[in-house]
């Protein structure tokens with residue numbers, strides 16, 4: 180792999196990541212594909228997102244109340260859990276689950292379509308593979324990842340509540356009143372911007388990797404793995420970058 | 434007419450085509466022979482403009498397609514229909530939807546009209562009974578037939594491109610596909626629907642083609658008709674052709 184080819188690949192990725200979102204506003208619209216993808220990505224991931232979020236919420240609540248109890252600050256468990264979940268853990272955790280479950284699926288499906296020349300057939304028939312394959316996956320990610328994140332956040336908070344009230348013997352109504360307190364514009368915006376960016380990154384990376392699959396079964400394995408690995412890396416990096424930007428924009432002070 | 438003018442292409446350090454030049458008319462019946470990995474599929478993709486060469490020109494009816502953009506390419510691609518290795522059917526669609534694909538994508542025809550056309554085409558290729566099957570439920574031979582049906586629907590190609598149309602099929606089914614290829618290419622030379630079949634099975638190639646090219650190390654090592662092929666002095670090609678002598682004897 181020489182420099183020229185690396186640059187060409189980077190260029191291809193830029194083109195894909197620009198053309199795919201433009202396809203949202205351009206005919207033809209592939210509604211059937213969009214709904215199928217939404218069903219796969221959203222409905223299909225719901226169970227695992229709920230399961231993981233519930234347990235993480237419970238574990239967090241337990242850790243934090245244990246830490247706060249000796250200082251006599253146990254009642255602030257709700258606030259601490261709430262902020263960590265909404266601003267940070269919820270979006271990142273859901274995105275990582277999404278990358279592992281949906282990103283790998285996108286890469287392997289598009290990879291096997293590429294290897295089986297199905298993508299070439301689309302192009303021969305004058306169908307733009309980006310519009311037909313990438314845009315529907317991008318749309319479904321932009322809708323479903325934020326939705327899953329909201330569900331995951333809610334379930335985590337509920338798990339936190341359960342531990343705070345039934346294990347740590349705190350007041351349930353005080354827990355919820357703190358959660359209500361932190362549901363201000365700043366926290367909600369910082370929690371909801373992230374999943375859109377993550378969804379965009381995961382869909383573009385996974386589709387790009389899938390469409391550039393080469394070399395049979397081994398190539399497919401590599402494509403699926405790289406889709407997940409790159410998605411995770413970029414989600415984590417962009418999370419920090421976004422946190423910094425949002426802190427500036429929202430005027431949080433450290 | 435297809436014209437390759439000093440076309441070179443390499444992937445990484447691997448040279449696939451090395452200053453290749455040839456000409457072919459749309460009505461010709463050409464078999465491109467070559468071992469696996471010699472760039473046979475790549476050659477077909479270049480003709481369709483699915484890949485761009487590193488250097489050289491590819492002229493389709495005198496127009497250099499290597500400089501065209503993806504949208505300008507459409508017109509030149511419509512002159513061809515391709516049947517890929519293994520069929521390349523859309524595995525999320527059944528036979529009907531696969532064959533209706535280009536009609537639905539491109540024509541504003543009402544669904545009844547599309548259905549009529551698809552049924553007619555499937556009947557012609559002996560596939561009516563499989564109309565609502567999914568590709569994975571079909572045998573290899575049937576998959577190729579469906580792929581041929583799909584490549585014929587909704588367009589009037591001037592030339593067919595078959596990528597390993599008979600590879601991986603039992604001899605009887607392979608023969609069947611050869612017959613189909615011959616039927617589609619029936620007629621007299623300037624009007625008929627010519628084809629390029631890419632294969633490493635020389636025994637199938639001789640059933641359909643009348644011009645043979647042998648691809649080796651990025652060059653066309655042989656270009657001629659059957660009698661020249663049988664008399665070839667090239668030791669590697671002779672190995673390919675050896676099989677033919679067994680068949681005849």
Ligand SMILES: Nc1ncnc2c1ncn2[C@@H]1O[C@H](COP(=O)(O)OP(=O)(O)O)[C@@H](O)[C@H]1O
Pocket residue numbers: 393444449467468469470471472473474475476
């Ligand atoms: N897009 C690609 N990127 C890198 N290598 C490729 C690509 N397409 C094909 N190749 C390689 O080029 C060689 C020729 O491929 P191909 O034309 O498919 O051969 P065949 O004659 O078997 O059809 C193979 O070694 C293949 O691995």
Ligand SMILES: [Mg+2]
Pocket residue numbers: 473474475518596597
């Ligand atoms: Mg091949």
